Amino acid sequence: MNPRHPNFPIPGGPTLRARGWRQEALLRLLENVLAVGENPDELIVYAALGKAARNWASHKAIVQTLLRMDEDQTLIIQSGKPIGLLKTHDKAPLVIMANCNIVGQWAKAEVFYELEKKGLICWGGLTAGAWQYIGSQGVIQGTYEIFMRIAENRFGGSLAGRFILTAGLGGMGGAQPLAGRMAGAAILCVDVDAERAKKRQDIGYLEEIAPDLDTALAMIDRAVAEKRATSIGLVGNAAEIYPEIARRGIVPDIVTDQTSAHDLVYGYVPKGMSLDEVRRLRVEGPGQLMAASRASIVDHVRAMLAFQQAGSEVFDNGNLIRTHAKAGGVENAFDIKIFTEAYLRPLFARAIGPFRWMALSGDPADIAKIDDKLLELFPDNHIVTNWIALARKHVPFEGLPARIAWLGHGERTALAQTVNQMVADGTLAGPVAFSRDHLDAGAMAHPNIMTENMKDGSDAIADWPLLDAMLLCSSMADLVVVHSGGGGYAGYMTSAGVTIIADGTEAGTERLIHALSNDTALGVMRYADAGYEDSLDEIALKGIGYIPVG
Amino acid sequence: MNPRHPNFPIPGGPTLRARGWRQEALLRLLENVLAVGENPDELIVYAALGKAARNWASHKAIVQTLLRMDEDQTLIIQSGKPIGLLKTHDKAPLVIMANCNIVGQWAKAEVFYELEKKGLICWGGLTAGAWQYIGSQGVIQGTYEIFMRIAENRFGGSLAGRFILTAGLGGMGGAQPLAGRMAGAAILCVDVDAERAKKRQDIGYLEEIAPDLDTALAMIDRAVAEKRATSIGLVGNAAEIYPEIARRGIVPDIVTDQTSAHDLVYGYVPKGMSLDEVRRLRVEGPGQLMAASRASIVDHVRAMLAFQQAGSEVFDNGNLIRTHAKAGGVENAFDIKIFTEAYLRPLFARAIGPFRWMALSGDPADIAKIDDKLLELFPDNHIVTNWIALARKHVPFEGLPARIAWLGHGERTALAQTVNQMVADGTLAGPVAFSRDHLDAGAMAHPNIMTENMKDGSDAIADWPLLDAMLLCSSMADLVVVHSGGGGYAGYMTSAGVTIIADGTEAGTERLIHALSNDTALGVMRYADAGYEDSLDEIALKGIGYIPVG
Numbered sequence A, B: 001m002n003p004r005h006p007n008f009p010i011p012g013g014p015t016l017r018a019r020g021w022r023q024e025a026l027l028r029l030l031e032n033v034l035a036v037g038e039n040p041d042e043l044i045v046y047a048a049l050g051k052a053a054r055n056w057a058s059h060k061a062i063v064q065t066l067l068r069m070d071e072d073q074t075l076i077i078q079s080g081k082p083i084g085l086l087k088t089h090d091k092a093p094l095v096i097m098a099n100c101n102i103v104g105q106w107a108k109a110e111v112f113y114e115l116e117k118k119g120l121i122c123w124g125g126l127t128a129g130a131w132q133y134i135g136s137q138g139v140i141q142g143t144y145e146i147f148m149r150i151a152e153n154r155f156g157g158s159l160a161g162r163f164i165l166t167a168g169l170g171g172m173g174g175a176q177p178l179a180g181r182m183a184g185a186a187i188l189c190v191d192v193d194a195e196r197a198k199k200r201q202d203i204g205y206l207e208e209i210a211p212d213l214d215t216a217l218a219m220i221d222r223a224v225a226e227k228r229a230t231s232i233g234l235v236g237n238a239a240e241i242y243p244e245i246a247r248r249g250i251v252p253d254i255v256t257d258q259t260s261a262h263d264l265v266y267g268y269v270p271k272g273m274s275l276d277e278v279r280r281l282r283v284e285g286p287g288q289l290m291a292a293s294r295a296s297i298v299d300h301v302r303a304m305l306a307f308q309q310a311g312s313e314v315f316d317n318g319n320l321i322r323t324h325a326k327a328g329g330v331e332n333a334f335d336i337k338i339f340t341e342a343y344l345r346p347l348f349a350r351a352i353g354p355f356r357w358m359a360l361s362g363d364p365a366d367i368a369k370i371d372d373k374l375l376e377l378f379p380d381n382h383i384v385t386n387w388i389a390l391a392r393k394h395v396p397f398e399g400l401p402a403r404i405a406w407l408g409h410g411e412r413t414a415l416a417q418t419v420n421q422m423v424a425d426g427t428l429a430g431p432v433a434f435s436r437d438h439l440d441a442g443a444m445a446h447p448n449i450m451t452e453n454m455k456d457g458s459d460a461i462a463d464w465p466l467l468d469a470m471l472l473c474s475s476m477a478d479l480v481v482v483h484s485g486g487g488g489y490a491g492y493m494t495s496a497g498v499t500i501i502a503d504g505t506e507a508g509t510e511r512l513i514h515a516l517s518n519d520t521a522l523g524v525m526r527y528a529d530a531g532y533e534d535s536l537d538e539i540a541l542k543g544i545g546y547i548p549v550g
C-alpha cells in the first residue's frame, strides 16, 4: 500500500473507525505523517528529530483516544504525549497540543537534548508533531516561490541560463533540485551523504549525480549555455565544496544552503568527518561534535559571503546557518539576508502564505477536482495558477493526495467553503483537511528567520503565535498547536499550527469560516501593528477588525 | 470614592455601561486594578513595572472596545495593546491576551527593557496585566499560608513566640507584617524606603516602625518573650541589616525576603546607595546599577545562608534572589529552598490553589454572604475556615470587595455554581467575577519558583501553561491570558490566567463549570504526569480524565 514504508499504510477509503469524521480525519493525518515521514519506525517525520509522537506508548494512547472520543471532548497532548481527555463543547478543538516549549533561560540545545533523553519532551518541527506534514510538496512550493521572486527581482522574470548552488538533499532540502528545475535553472546540490542523493534521484527530484566537482561544474556550464533546466547532485561536504568553487573564481547566480545546519549534533556534518564518525560522536562526544560543526559552518558561510561579494544573490533559507557562523566568529554573517524578509514579506504582510489541503479519501481525483475549482475561483492569481499547472505536472503525491497554494485572507475561506460544499454534495470521495505551514503571517515568531528585521523591531516578541493559538481555540478549529524549537532551534522560535476538517456539514462550514478567516486576520494585523503599509491596505480592502491605536 | 487614588474610582453599582454583564465585568476589573494599583497614573499596578495596559492610548481603545463589543466577539490584546476585535462565537472568550512573551534566546532583562522602551511590549506581572489583582489580600493569604505550613512542620502548629525576619514592604511584600501577625509571630520587616514603611503603617498592616536596629531587636525580644504577635518595621538596607543581625549571633526562627530582588534595575536597591542615586542610575547607568544590585544580593543571600546554617528556617519567597546571588558567585545559593517545593507542593499536586472572587456590585455584603456560603459548603476544610475567620477580621477590602481561598478541583466549581445561583436569585447585589493567581497548579512554569525540583525533572517545560490557556479558550472562559516574565523575570517564567463571570445566567453556570473544572483538571494532571502520588489519588477520587501512558 505504501511503497516507501510497507508497515505504515497510507490511510484512505470511506470507512469510519472513529466516532465521527473529525476524529477520523485527525487519526488519518497522524497516520499520514508517518507514511510520508523519513523514519516512521522511530516516529521521525523529518529534520532528524521532528516527531509525530513522544514514543510508541504515547502513539498508541493517542490513537485509542481518537477512536473513542466524542465531538464535545478535547484531547490534550504535551510534547507528543497524551495527557487527558476533557469535556469541552462542540465548538472547541478536538485536539490541543503544546510541543517543546521551554522557559526562555532554559531554551537551549543542551537542555533540550537532556529533556529529550529523559523522555520528557519531543520536538514537533513545524508540521511533524502537528500531523500536518504532506511530504515534499510544501517545501518544493516554498523553494520554487523564492526562486521565482528572485527571478522577478533580479533576472527579468526567468531563471533560464542561471546557475543555482545549494547544499542539503534531506527531507526538506531534497526539494531544491526539483524546485530549481521547475523554475528553469541549472541547479547544483551538494550533500555529504551519498544515500540521500541517491534517494532524491530515485524519486525523480534529482536528475543526475556527478562523480566529482569538475564534472558537476562542466554539466552546469553546459546547461547554462543551453539555457536548459537541470539538477545535478554532488556528494561532498559543502564546507569544502563551496570554498573550492569560490577559490576557482566561479560566481553562481544564486547561492543558498539547506543542510540541517540548525542542529550541530544531529544535523550538520563537519568537514573531514565520516558519517560513521559523526554517528559515534553524537553519543560519545556531542560537545566536540558541536564545536567541529560550528568551525565548518564558519568556512561554509565565509564562502557564501565571498559569493555575495562577487555578485551572487545569496540568501539564508531558514536553517540558522548564519546564527551558528556568527557564534563561531563570522561577525558579518548577517550580511546574508534571510529569505522571508528578502522575498516573502510583502506576501506575509497580506497574510498570503502556504495554505494546504489533503484528501482524506485517499483519492487523487479529489485533489484534481479541487485544483480545477481553485483555477476557476482565482483565475487572475498568477502565483496560484502558475503553481497549480506546474504541480500537476511535476509533483507526485506522497501520502494522502494533497495540494498547497499561497492564499490570503478571504481566499482561504472561499476555497474551503466551496470544498466543504463539494464534500457535502458528493463531488468528492470524502472529507478534506485544511491546514497551513507554521511559517505563516500571524503564526510564527522566529527572529532569525520569519521575523528578522521587522519594521518596528518586534522580531523577538512571541505574543503573536500564542494569540494565534488562543484565537484558533476560540474559533472552532479542530486541532490547534503551539510549537517551539528543539535541537539547534531551541530558543529560536515559537509557532502556532491549525487543522480544520471539511466534513461536508454545516457546522463544518462555520468552523472553516471562523478558524481560517480569524487566523489570516491576525496575520494581517500582526504586520499592520509593525507598520507595514500593505497590511493597512489589506485591512481597509477586506474590512478586517483591526483596532488602530493612536 | 477611592481614598487612595481619587482619580481612579472603584467601580460598582447596578448600571450597565457595556452591552452585557460579561463585558461590563471585565471593564470593572480593569478599572479595579488601577483603583488598587501602586501608581495608576502610569498604569502601574505593582512590582515596579507590572502594568494594566501598554499606555493610555491603548487603555482608551480597550475601554472603548469593551463598551461596544458583543458577546460573540473576541478582543485580542498583545502586551497591553488592543489589536483587533473579531467575530468568534458565544462560547469563546471575550478577551484573549498574550503579554511579554519573548522568544527564548532573546528572553533577557536587557532585551525586555529595550522592547519596553520602544513601546513594543509591556509586562503584566501575574495578575496586573490580566486585570485580576485584588490588592494585598492575595499575597496576605499566600504568605500566611506559608507561615502556617512552617508552623505545622516545625513549630508544633503555632508561631507564638517565634521571630520572623524579612525585608521588603512594597506592593506585595507589604503584606508580610500583617500575615506574620495573623500567624501569631513577632515579625521584623526591613525596607530601604521610609515612605514604603510609612504607607504600610498607615493602612494598618505594620504596627510600629523602629528608629534603629537595636530598638527593633529589643521590641522583637519583648514580643517573643511574651509570645505576643507583633509587626515591626525598620528602615534600612537588608544587605546591611541581615549580615549585622547574623554577626550579632542572633538566629531568627524564620528568615525570608521580599525585596524586589528579581529586577536589578527597577527593583532592588544596592547597599550604600540613596534612592535618588538609584533613580538617576536607572536612566544613566543601568549596567552599573545591575552590577551593584548583584553584589549587594550576594551579601544579602550569604547572610540568609548563615542563618540557615545556624538553624533558622530560611526560604526564598519567589523573588529570584537566589538566582541573582548564584550569578554573582554564591555557588550554594540554592541550598535555600523555594517556598513552593518546601510548603505548597502537596496542595498544588491536588490543584488546590489561590482561587478568588470579586463582587462586581461593589457591595461588601456580597462577599460576606459568599463567606457564609463557603463556610457552609466546606465546614471541614480547615485551611479555608481558618482563613475566612481571620480575613473577615483583619483584611480590609481595597477596591472591589473580594475574597481569596485555597480551593481545589470540584470545590471551585461547587462554590462558583452556588454563587451564580445567588446572583440569579437576587441574593447578591450583582454579578461576581471568579479568577485565580497564576501561581496555580497547571498554570505556571517557573523553574526557580513554581516548578523547581519537580519529581521528574520537568521544571523548565513550558508546555503546561500554554495548554492551560488553550484549554481555557476551549472551555468557555471569559478572559484568558498567557504571561511571561518581564524585567528581571524575563526568561524565567510563563503562566496562564483566567477570569470567568458569574452573571446569574444558565450559560454562566455552564461557563463556570467548564472553565474552572478543566483548569484544575489540567493542574492535577500536570503533577500526575510528573509522578506525584497525591495527584494520581486525586484523579481516582474525582474521576478526572487523565490518560495514563505506559
Ligand SMILES: NC(=O)c1ccc[n+]([C@@H]2O[C@H](COP(=O)([O-])OP(=O)(O)OC[C@H]3O[C@@H](n4cnc5c(N)ncnc54)[C@H](O)[C@@H]3O)[C@@H](O)[C@H]2O)c1
Pocket (backbone or CB within 6 Å): A046, A047, A048, A139, A142, A167, A168, A169, A170, A171, A172, A173, A174, A190, A191, A192, A193, A196, A236, A237, A238, A239, A258, A259, A260, A261, A262, A263, A267, A268, A269, A270, A271, A296, A317, A318, A319, A320, A439, A449
Ligand atoms: N524555509 C524554512 O524555514 C525551512 C523549511 C524547511 C526546512 N528548513 C531547514 O532546512 C534544513 C534542512 O532540513 P531537512 O529536513 O532537509 O534536514 P535533513 O536532516 O533531513 O537533511 C539535511 C541534509 O544535509 C546534509 N548535510 C549535513 N551537513 C552537510 C554538509 N556539511 N555538507 C553537505 N551536506 C550536509 C545531510 O547529509 C542531509 O542530507 C534544516 O535546518 C531545516 O530546519 C527550513
Ligand SMILES: NC(=O)c1ccc[n+]([C@@H]2O[C@H](COP(=O)([O-])OP(=O)(O)OC[C@H]3O[C@@H](n4cnc5c(N)ncnc54)[C@H](O)[C@@H]3O)[C@@H](O)[C@H]2O)c1
Pocket (backbone or CB within 6 Å): B046, B047, B048, B139, B142, B167, B168, B169, B170, B171, B172, B173, B174, B190, B191, B192, B193, B196, B236, B237, B238, B239, B258, B259, B260, B261, B262, B263, B267, B268, B269, B270, B271, B296, B317, B318, B319, B320, B439, B449
Ligand atoms: N510568592 C511569589 O512568587 C511572589 C508573589 C508576589 C511577589 N513576589 C515577588 O516579591 C518581590 C516583591 O514584590 P513587591 O510587589 O512588593 O515589589 P515592590 O517593588 O513593590 O517592593 C519592593 C520593596 O523592596 C524594597 N527594597 C528594595 N531593595 C531593598 C533592599 N536592598 N533592602 C531593603 N529593602 C529593599 C523597596 O524599597 C520596596 O519597598 C518581587 O520580586 C515580586 O516579584 C513573589
